[in-house]
Amino acid sequence: MRWLRRPGRAAAEVLTVVIAGVVAFPLYWMVLTALKPEGEVLSANPRPWTLAPTWDNFHRVLTVSGFGRFFLNSVVVALVVVALSLVLSFLAAVALTRFRFRGRTVLLVMLLVAQMVPVEALTIPLFFVMRIVGETAPVFGVNHLGSLVLVHLAFSLPFAVWMLRGFVAAVPVELEEAAALDGASRFRFTWQVLFPIVAPGLVASSVLSFIHAWNDFLFAKTFVTVEESQTLPLAILVFFKPDQNDWGAIMAGSTLMTIPVLVFFVLVQRRLVSGLAGAVKG
């Protein structure tokens, strides 16, 4: 883009690097504090480095409060949501783009509206729904991880379907016709041809579903009050205390919570961007 190149580019590049530093700084501070010994964390003159890094904070977080259990709970909820959402949203996206039937446009509009629903407002009725569900299927009831799986599955589906629609639609119809000529059933075509082709879209939508479930605070707080089923966000808040917050532990817990998402993000970064662009262009 020649039109944008001006002599001021060097200045722009310096500015870019400075901004990158500012944006990344909170993360640096989080990891640094997590590694600082307690005396330095609670010092009134914090320094932007440490000469005595220690695992103490991580150790305290992982052993004292059963953080490992919460971590595992979060992983289970997020992975189950991703797996279910993948299959369900793919099937729905295929139906909405490949099949012609009456009411399709209505369904698409409803899908869009469903994305706008302030799911947080549904906390109250969902709490009662989960209590009833729990009477017949305890795994999905209040105070069990299943309740969190169900709500996050429902919340991530509308956007996942919407996003995958664009990917499925981009696959040429000729391909399907060719497969049909070769004698492949629609079912086989869907799973053996279409599914691998739209993999980038599936990856992107999976990442979003994962993050959605992983980051949730409100539902974890409302639905789960017993310790054994609690997830990470609440475990971190345990270290906020009226007299003196245990900042070292809070930062260590936050670091542990951030790392999986960060790794996930960096791994699929390119696909995520193209996936979002695909959803937007849909």
Add this chain to the structure above:
Amino acid sequence: MSAGDGMTTTRRGDALAAARYLAPAALVLVGLLGYPMYQLVLISFYDYGQEQASAGAPLTFIGFDNYQRLFSEPQFWGVLGQTVAFAAACVAGTLLVGGALAVLASRVRAVPRTLLFLAALGAWATPAVAGSTVWLFLFDADLGLVNEVLVGLGIHDMAGYSWTYDKLVAFALVAGEVIWCSFPFVMVTLYAGIRAIPAEVLEAATLDGASTWRATRSVVLPLLRPLIAVATIQSIIWDFKLFTQIYVMTGGGGVAGQNLVLNVYAYQQAFAASDYGLGSAIGVVMTVVLLVVTLFYLRALRRRGEELA
């Protein structure tokens, strides 16, 4: 828009097959989105308190009483007003920062751009709870780096300054965290949009004598408008129903509830005060506001002649 529309050969049994493919997703969405939505409205018409919720006391239909109570409550209007203002500030900040950095990213070479994108990716990936705690610690009155730096710069009043005590300052702090973790989405989206503009289009504008500013305003912005619309709507929806950041950073709504937003307010009414009917009424109000935003969005899409399917 979609290749599916070009499909001329309609197979028989499409409706049946579609129903099969849609059934699992539909079941989940109806059961866990549709039905609770209906329940939300229903509960808002009942006197639904502690006895009804846990002891199974009989329900009394009270019509619009919850709404009447809500609308005659000065606190509700205050919370509604500050929710709108707070969300608007977050949306504006997110779009400005994201847009400006997208333009900046398109003007620099690969290395600084990659650094910026990596940093943004980090902020984007940080869970709301983790981001909130880090910002709280950075701005902590006694142990925070920010106050120390400000004092070091000679602003001695900042020693021990609490960033969560004053209402507006606390809101600004939360807005800062929200913008920090939500501008990357806007930046990445708009950057992709800028890159997708064919170089010839801009060259043609330059050949016609358009300045950089003019080319940006008359060529780039109109081409990006659909993306900007999507980013704006997403941000509005996201920021209007914020919960985690407010809850964690202001300790559940700030000093004497001064930093409440609708979502936290509803949560408190329902789960802390056990007034589920009133909490549901607040939820209904939130939903209606967001539905109106959605309708505007759909109308804007349609007016530009874009097909949904």
